[in-house]
Amino acid sequence: MDQIARTPKQIGDAIRRQRRKLGLNQTSIRDKTKLRQATISAVERGAPGTQLGTLCDILAALDLEFVIRPRTKAKPAEIEDIF
Amino acid sequence: MDQIARTPKQIGDAIRRQRRKLGLNQTSIRDKTKLRQATISAVERGAPGTQLGTLCDILAALDLEFVIRPRTKAKPAEIEDIF
DNA sequence: TGTCAATATACGCTTCAGAGGATAAATACC
DNA sequence: GGTATTTATCCTCTGAAGCGTATATTGACA
Numbered sequence: 001m002d003q004i005a006r007t008p009k010q011i012g013d014a015i016r017r018q019r020r021k022l023g024l025n026q027t028s029i030r031d032k033t034k035l036r037q038a039t040i041s042a043v044e045r046g047a048p049g050t051q052l053g054t055l056c057d058i059l060a061a062l063d064l065e066f067v068i069r070p071r072t073k074a075k076p077a078e079i080e081d082i083f
Numbered sequence: 084m085d086q087i088a089r090t091p092k093q094i095g096d097a098i099r100r101q102r103r104k105l106g107l108n109q110t111s112i113r114d115k116t117k118l119r120q121a122t123i124s125a126v127e128r129g130a131p132g133t134q135l136g137t138l139c140d141i142l143a144a145l146d147l148e149f150v151i152r153p154r155t156k157a158k159p160a161e162i163e164d165i166f
Numbered sequence: 167t168g169t170c171a172a173t174a175t176a177c178g179c180t181t182c183a184g185a186g187g188a189t190a191a192a193t194a195c196c
Numbered sequence: 197g198g199t200a201t202t203t204a205t206c207c208t209c210t211g212a213a214g215c216g217t218a219t220a221t222t223g224a225c226a
Binding site for chain 2: 003052056063
C-alpha cells in the first residue's frame with residue numbers, strides 16, 4: 001500500500017493511484033486546491049519541474065503524506081516504473 | 084528514523100538531518116549532483132518552489148527515498164516543525 | 167458508433183527557480 | 197579573539213511552472 005517513489009514519475013503514479021482509489025477525478029482535486037486541472041495532469045504524468053508546494057497541496061487533498069527514509073534494497077516489484 | 088513530511092519545510096529538515104548524519108556538507112552534495120550549494124541551501128530551508136527533479140537528485144545523493152502513504156494520525160512528536 | 171466525461175495540450179502572460187558567480191553571515195575550532 | 201569552514205544571500209540571466217482560458221484527445225459506456 002505504501003508506495004516507494006524515487007523519481008517524479010513514480011511520485012506521479014502514486015498520486016494517480018490514490019486519486020483513483022478515492023474515486024476522484026482531476027477536477028475535484030482542482031476544487032480542493034487552487035491548482036488547475038492541467039497542473040494536476042502534469043504532476044501525475046511525472047513532470048520533474050513540479051514544485052514542492054504544488055505537490056504538497058495535492059498530497060493534502062488526497063490525504064497522503066511523505067515519509068523520508070534511507071533507501072531500501074529495491075525489490076523490483078515495488079518499483080514499478082523504472083521506465 | 085523515518086521522517087514524516089507534509090510540508091516543504093519538513094522535507095528540508097529531514098534532508099538536513101540526514102545530510103548531517105552522514106557527516107556531509109552542502110558542498111559535497113553539490114559535487115554529487117549538478118546543483119549549486121545555494122540551491123541545496125534553499126531546499127533545506129524549505130523553499131516551496133523547489134522542483135521535484137531537484138529534490139529527487141538530493142535524495143539520491145543522500146541515499147534517501149520517499150514513501151507515499153495515507154496520512155497517519157500525527158503524533159505531534161513526529162511532526163516537529165509545524166512552525 | 168455516437169456521446170459525454172475525463173485527461174492531455176495549446177497560447178499568451180507573469181512570476182520565479184536555478185544557473186554562474188561572488189560575497190555576507192554564521193559556526194566551528196584553535 | 198582569530199581564522200577557517202560552512203551556510204545564507206545577492207546580482208543578472210534564461211528557462212520554464214503555473215495561471216486563465218480554450219480545445220484536442222482519450223476513455224467509458226449506452
